[in-house]
Amino acid sequence: MSGPLILGIETSCDETGVGIVRGHDLLANEVASSVEEHVRFGGVVPEVASRAHLEAMLPTLERACATADIDLTEVDAIAVTAGPGLVGALVVGLSSAKALAYALNKPLYGVNHLAGHVAVDLLDHGALPSPCAALLVSGGHTSLLTVEDMASKITELGSTIDDAAGEAYDKVARLIGLPYPGGPHIDRAAADGDPTAIAFPRGLSTSRDLIKHRFDFSFSGLKTAVARWVEERRLDGRDVPVADVAASFQEAVCDVLSAKAMDACRATGATDLLIGGGVAANGRLRALLAERAAENKITLRTPRPALCTDNGAMIAALGAEVVSRGLRPSGFDLGADPGLPVSTIVV
Ligand code: KG4
Ligand code: ZN
Numbered sequence: 001m002s003g004p005l006i007l008g009i010e011t012s013c014d015e016t017g018v019g020i021v022r023g024h025d026l027l028a029n030e031v032a033s034s035v036e037e038h039v040r041f042g043g044v045v046p047e048v049a050s051r052a053h054l055e056a057m058l059p060t061l062e063r064a065c066a067t068a069d070i071d072l073t074e075v076d077a078i079a080v081t082a083g084p085g086l087v088g089a090l091v092v093g094l095s096s097a098k099a100l101a102y103a104l105n106k107p108l109y110g111v112n113h114l115a116g117h118v119a120v121d122l123l124d125h126g127a128l129p130s131p132c133a134a135l136l137v138s139g140g141h142t143s144l145l146t147v148e149d150m151a152s153k154i155t156e157l158g159s160t161i162d163d164a165a166g167e168a169y170d171k172v173a174r175l176i177g178l179p180y181p182g183g184p185h186i187d188r189a190a191a192d193g194d195p196t197a198i199a200f201p202r203g204l205s206t207s208r209d210l211i212k213h214r215f216d217f218s219f220s221g222l223k224t225a226v227a228r229w230v231e232e233r234r235l236d237g238r239d240v241p242v243a244d245v246a247a248s249f250q251e252a253v254c255d256v257l258s259a260k261a262m263d264a265c266r267a268t269g270a271t272d273l274l275i276g277g278g279v280a281a282n283g284r285l286r287a288l289l290a291e292r293a294a295e296n297k298i299t300l301r302t303p304r305p306a307l308c309t310d311n312g313a314m315i316a317a318l319g320a321e322v323v324s325r326g327l328r329p330s331g332f333d334l335g336a337d338p339g340l341p342v343s344t345i346v347v
Helices: 037-040 046-069 087-104 113-119 121-125 163-176 183-192 206-212 220-235 240-267 285-294 313-324
Strands: 005-010 016-023 025-033 079-085 108-112 132-137 140-151 154-157 272-275 299-301
Touching: 005 087, 005 113, 005 272, 005 313, 016 121, 016 313, 025 046, 025 313, 037 046, 046 087, 079 087, 079 113, 079 299, 079 313, 087 121, 108 113, 108 121, 108 313, 113 132, 113 140, 113 154, 113 183, 113 272, 113 313, 121 299, 121 313, 140 240, 154 240, 163 183, 163 240, 183 272, 183 285, 240 272, 240 285, 272 285, 285 299
Parallel strands: 005 079, 079 108, 132 272, 272 299
Antiparallel strands: 005 016, 016 025, 132 140, 140 154
């Protein structure tokens, strides 16, 4: 094993993540999720998430050190998510990382959460070719990126203009009576449904849309179409075929995501496509991407599902890249930036 020993802290949403890596080797990835506390609200409640991070931080840190079998004094640097994310949640991670860096006299790096979703794949599949395309799909983000250099050059080709893909899964699940978070439930329900049963719209996919929004996504029209379809059915006094609605909705999402990801590879000359974020665990998305990637001779890089959802190892993996390049540490005045653009990899 070689490379710097990095502690990574992630608190941008509802997962308190602490990861430890040495270069491209994963030593620990401990995650405490507050998702159960948000279930009854049908979405993440920022104040509840912040408090849960406070409570989970020390036990999660202790578990990570025990799993990696290291003492905190051994780490070379501390990396922490500076944004994008929920401001109150980010502040808990930043304060913890600053306290550790100060007490241990170690360099501190504030890094970009979205870039972390890309960097985590280094732990599973090693160095990235350049350029590499990346599709990030979660409850909070849906973006298509080109990665020319993991530590210094990431460009956003497009992103959602309304709901994130995971958010659409969560809202549609609610409409058809499935629990929060809806993604895994729709994924399972869809397995028994017919994806061609209902022709739901593919957002921003007409030739006119593509002129201005070639690499952008929109899922709010799809969500409304599902809501209307379900409502009409109920008004007619007929049952809602949950499996068919789930499968048809999922097909519309995965069709658009995979078509635009393939187009991004074509446009940038990328031979590899990396996927990340909670929705990257979706069975149909993985299958459709694999099929279309094979047709287009693109190598698909899919990190293991536990590394696709928010975690600390992704921040540690990005920290290791940044430290290896000898980039300057962030100052102690480092602040949370809820809207940090993906092009700012280190703050
Ligand atoms: O990356 P993540 O854990 O947290 C952030 O939002 O940053 O992603 C959570 C999202 C939720 O919207 C959830 O419904 C969705 O990922 N998700 C899925 C699946 N597993 C999780 N969506 C579709 N299919 C899945 N199997
Ligand atoms: Zn994320």
